[in-house]
Each structure stands twice: as C-alpha cells, then as structure tokens.
Amino acid sequence: MAMNAPHRKSPPKSALDAIARAVGEKGLVAPADAAPFLSEWRGRWPGEAALIVTPASTDEVAAVVKICADNKIAITPQGGNTGLVGGQIPGGDEILLSLKRLRKVRDVSPLNNTMTLDAGLTLAEAQDIAAEAGRLFPLSIGAEGTCQIGGVISTNAGGVNVLRYGNCRDLVLGLETVLPDGRIWHGLKRLRKDNTGYDLKHLFIGGEGTLGIVTAAVLKLFPAPAEKITAFAGVKNAADAVALLAHAQDATGGGATSFEFMNRLCVELTSAHIPGVRDPLGAPHECYVLMEFSSGETGALRGTVETMLADALEKGLLTDAVIAESEAQAKALWHMRHSMSEAINTQGLGARHDVSVATSDIPAFLDAAEAAVLTLAPEARIVAFGHMGDGNVHYDIIGPDGAPKDALADRRAEIEGAVYDIIATFDGSISAEHGVGRHRRDTLAKRKSPVELHMMRAVKAALDPDGIMNPGKML
Numbered sequence: 001m002a003m004n005a006p007h008r009k010s011p012p013k014s015a016l017d018a019i020a021r022a023v024g025e026k027g028l029v030a031p032a033d034a035a036p037f038l039s040e041w042r043g044r045w046p047g048e049a050a051l052i053v054t055p056a057s058t059d060e061v062a063a064v065v066k067i068c069a070d071n072k073i074a075i076t077p078q079g080g081n082t083g084l085v086g087g088q089i090p091g092g093d094e095i096l097l098s099l100k101r102l103r104k105v106r107d108v109s110p111l112n113n114t115m116t117l118d119a120g121l122t123l124a125e126a127q128d129i130a131a132e133a134g135r136l137f138p139l140s141i142g143a144e145g146t147c148q149i150g151g152v153i154s155t156n157a158g159g160v161n162v163l164r165y166g167n168c169r170d171l172v173l174g175l176e177t178v179l180p181d182g183r184i185w186h187g188l189k190r191l192r193k194d195n196t197g198y199d200l201k202h203l204f205i206g207g208e209g210t211l212g213i214v215t216a217a218v219l220k221l222f223p224a225p226a227e228k229i230t231a232f233a234g235v236k237n238a239a240d241a242v243a244l245l246a247h248a249q250d251a252t253g254g255g256a257t258s259f260e261f262m263n264r265l266c267v268e269l270t271s272a273h274i275p276g277v278r279d280p281l282g283a284p285h286e287c288y289v290l291m292e293f294s295s296g297e298t299g300a301l302r303g304t305v306e307t308m309l310a311d312a313l314e315k316g317l318l319t320d321a322v323i324a325e326s327e328a329q330a331k332a333l334w335h336m337r338h339s340m341s342e343a344i345n346t347q348g349l350g351a352r353h354d355v356s357v358a359t360s361d362i363p364a365f366l367d368a369a370e371a372a373v374l375t376l377a378p379e380a381r382i383v384a385f386g387h388m389g390d391g392n393v394h395y396d397i398i399g400p401d402g403a404p405k406d407a408l409a410d411r412r413a414e415i416e417g418a419v420y421d422i423i424a425t426f427d428g429s430i431s432a433e434h435g436v437g438r439h440r441r442d443t444l445a446k447r448k449s450p451v452e453l454h455m456m457r458a459v460k461a462a463l464d465p466d467g468i469m470n471p472g473k474m475l
C-alpha cells in the first residue's frame with residue numbers, strides 16, 4: 001500500500017513562526033543548544049532539524065502538531081534521547097518536538113495501584129514517585145535516569161524485571177495522545193477491564209512516535225517487595241543457565257524477578273572499561289547469570305535462595321555463586337550489568353543485535369549464530385548477554401582487541417543477515433526490546449510477512465495519511 005504525500009521538504013517561515021508563538025520563548029531551543037538533541041548515544045545517526053521545540057503542556061503539543069499537519073511538516077518526537085535505533089533523531093527539515101517540559105504528576109493512587117504521569121518525567125523519577133507512595137513501578141532499564149515515560153512507552157521498553165512484571169505494554173492502563181492531525185485523545189482511564197472494541201493504547205505503545213505523541217499515561221503500581229536477594233553465578237554454558245532458570249523458579253515459587261545471562265567477555269569488558277566494576281567471582285567461568293528474587297515477606301527468602309543455589313551446585317547447574325551481602329554489593333552487581341552497553345561501545349560499532357527466541361532455544365541459537373559469525377569474521381569477538389528469562393539476547397559482534405573501531409564495517413550487513421536468518425529458523429524476533437527506528441527499518445520490511453506489513457501500513461495510513469509523524473522510521 002503506497003503512503004500518501006511525503007512530508008514537506010522546507011517548512012515555510014510562516015509555519016515556523018506560528019510554532020514558535022505556540023510554544024513561547026521558553027519552548028524554543030536556540031541553535032547553540034541544539035547539539036544534545038541531534039546526536040545519540042552511539043554516535044551513529046547525526047541529526048538535523050528545522051526547529052527544536054519543547055512545549056510545556058499537552059495543549060502546546062497539540063497546537064504545534066496542528067500547525068505541522070496543516071503545513072505537512074514532519075515531526076520527530078523525542079523523549080530522553082536514549083533510544084538505540086535512531087528513532088528519536090530527525091533526518092532533515094523536520095520539527096524535533098521534545099517532551100522534556102511535560103513533567104506533571106497528575107495522580108498517584110495507592111488504592112487503585114495506579115499513577116498518572118506526564119510523558120516527560122524520567123523513568124527513575126516515576127520509580128521514586130511510586131516508592132514514595134509505598135508502591136513499586138517495576139520497569140527498570142540501564143537508561144532509567146534519562147529516558148522518559150513517553151519514550152519507554154513509545155518503545156515498549158523491556159528491561160530487567162520483565163520476567164515477573166512484563167514489558168512496558170503490560171504496565172500501561174491508559175494514555176493521553178496527540179494524534180497526527182493535532183487532536184487530543186483523552187484515554188487516561190484507570191481501568192483494568194475495558195472490553196469495548198480495539199484497545200487503542202496498544203497502537204501507541206511501541207509505536208515509536210509514528211502514530212502520535214504520548215503526552216501522559218496511567219501506569220500500574222505493585223506492592224513494594226519486602227525483601228530482595230541478588231545472586232551471581234558462574235555456569236558452564238547457556239544450556240545450564242536455562243536449566244538453572246527453571247530450577248530457580250521451581251525452588252522459589254516463581255520468585256525470580258530478573259535472570260540476566262552474560263558470557264565471559266561481558267565480565268572482561270566491564271571490568272576493563274567501567275570504573276568500579278570487578279569480576280564478582282575469583283576464577284573465570286564460561287558464562288554467568290545475575291539473578292534477583294523478591295518476596296512480600298521478610299525473613300524467608302534468603303534461606304530459600306541459598307538452598308536453591310546449593311542444590312543447583314550439587315546438580316552441576318552452576319560452578320560457583322555469590323549472594324550479595326548488602327545493598328551496596330547488590331548495586332555493584334547491577335552496575336556491571338547496566339554498564340554492559342557502555343563497555344561494548346568502547347570497542348566500536350561492530351554488529352549489534354537485540355533478538356529474541358523461546359528461552360529454551362537460546363543455547364541452540366547461540367551455537368548456530370557463533371558458527372555463522374565466525375565463518376564470516378573469524379577474528380570477531382562475540383558478546384552475548386541479556387534478559388534470558390524473556391528469551392532476549394543482546395548479541396553483539398566486535399572486532400579483535402585493539403582493532404580500529406570500524407573493524408567489521410565491511411561485513412556488518414552480512415553478519416546481521418546471517419544472524420537474522422538464524423533467528424528466522426527459530427521463529428524469533430529481530431528486535432526484542434529496542435525497537436525498529438531507522439536502524440532496523442529495512443530489515444523489518446524484508447523480514448515481516450506481507451500480511452503483517454499490510455496491516456501495519458494500513459494503520460499508519462489511517463491515522464497519519466500525510467506521513468508527518470516520525471517519517472523514515474519503522475515503516
């Protein structure tokens with residue numbers, strides 16, 4: 001299905017002036033301050049924009065979008081600018097609309113277990129707001145200090161607690177959204193049941209700003225855990241790690257909130273490049289698992305986890321393990337896990353993948369992918385880590401130690417193609433949690449079925465017939 005007219009190339013001055021009036025002086029970013037909005041974390045996609053605006057309310061967002069719609073000017077929504085697939089970076093004569101000034105806490109209700117927040121609050125702030133109300137907002141990712149509620153919703157972020165609480169999609173009850181024609185959808189319902197037709201919020205969750213702009217959300221809260229135990233184990237291989245997950249869940253009554261896998265190279269890279277990180281186990285192991293367990297009761301969990309680990313050692317499912325003795329030790333273990341992307345960045349771009357398969361298929365996927373990658377690039381190093389409990393592997397291929405940062409650039413496309421071919425044989429996903437953005441747009445077009453692409457394009461054409469919302473991303 002062909003999309004309608006593409007966005008206008010050069011926004012007319014009269015429209016830019018009208019947008020400037022709509023947001024006022026405080027809502028305009030001066031050219032001298034534009035750089036942080038136009039470059040992203042991996043330095044991969046330099047951006048350009050005709051104007052950068054930071055509206056302060058939903059009404060101001062709607063006013064800007066209406067002017068853009070009337071003039072067919074493209075808009076790139078931006079949250080905390082931590083996305084890893086380039087979706088938040090504009091590619092030309094576009095308006096970059098940052099949500100950073102939408103920061104109201106609209107409602108917190110411990111009785112409903114909900115909070116209603118503006119899109120521009122950071123994820124860490126949302127966690128704190130929940131904690132102040134004696135509740136847990138469980139979404140947690142490495143970028144949580146910077147990424148915003150609107151951003152995590154628009155990318156359907158996953159993170160380390162999906163095993164117990166689900167993806168961002170599972171944590172949203174209602175949304176307020178500005179549609180591509182400037183109308184506001186007031187969907188901030190606090191309902192857990194609403195079977196009145198299509199569940200429209202799910203179009204915008206994971207929509208990567210291609211269907212509208214999320215301005216506020218109703219988020220689910222949970223009882224705050226009374227006790228948490230963090231443990232780190234060495235394992236012989238990925239198959240043992242999968243078996244350990246099943247063992248841990250059986251032995252703790254499904255008490256695992258996180259189950260993070262990493263190969264040896266992850267520990268080596270973080271120990272070498274991230275200040276404060278050191279190998280938590282004395283001797284090297286092939287692979288590792290970082291586990292966290294939580295319970296609503298105090299006192300019993302530690303003993304249960306100790307028994308579980310001892311049994312696992314006896315069964316040969318792990319080779320060594322430590323339990324964090326303090327909050328500081330637990331934080332140090334998580335610091336290592338959350339620093340993984342930063343440590344890998346020091347080694348250059350390589351070929352990065354964020355894939356998923358059924359959890360039980362992870363060992364076979366890793367074997368098949370390693371064989372394919374090393375055939376194409378025998379000198380490559382493989383960094384495999386991720387949320388094993390969710391079947392999610394961050395599978396990053398980097399050049400040899402000390403090689404130039406673009407060492408694998410000549411074979412990147414081939415390596416990615418080989419990994420995605422293997423993912424297809426497992427009926428997996430080419431993007432488990434980071435999204436599509438610019439980075440995987442062409443891969444998506446090749447790898448989704450024609451029926452899926454037809455449905456996606458039909459939705460896009462219905463809501464955004466002029467293609468002004470985040471053009472060139474996802475579709």
Ligand SMILES: Cc1cc2nc3c(=O)[nH]c(=O)nc-3n(C[C@H](O)[C@H](O)[C@H](O)COP(=O)(O)OP(=O)(O)OC[C@H]3O[C@@H](n4cnc5c(N)ncnc54)[C@H](O)[C@@H]3O)c2cc1C
Pocket residue numbers: 041076077078079080081082083084086087088089099119140141142143146147148149150151152153154155156157158159160208209210212213214215338341342433434437470473
């Ligand atoms: C160190 C690090 C660790 C990470 N770990 C994880 C992880 O464990 N799990 C995971 O899922 N992701 C992870 N990510 C990537 C993750 O997708 C982003 O961090 C986050 O979800 C994006 O939020 P943001 O506010 O920065 O959005 P941005 O980067 O600004 O934008 C991301 C996309 O959403 C759109 N968007 C942003 N805000 C809005 C809005 N209000 N309305 C409509 N569209 C909008 C943008 O146009 C873009 O397409 C990590 C990133 C980093 C840097």
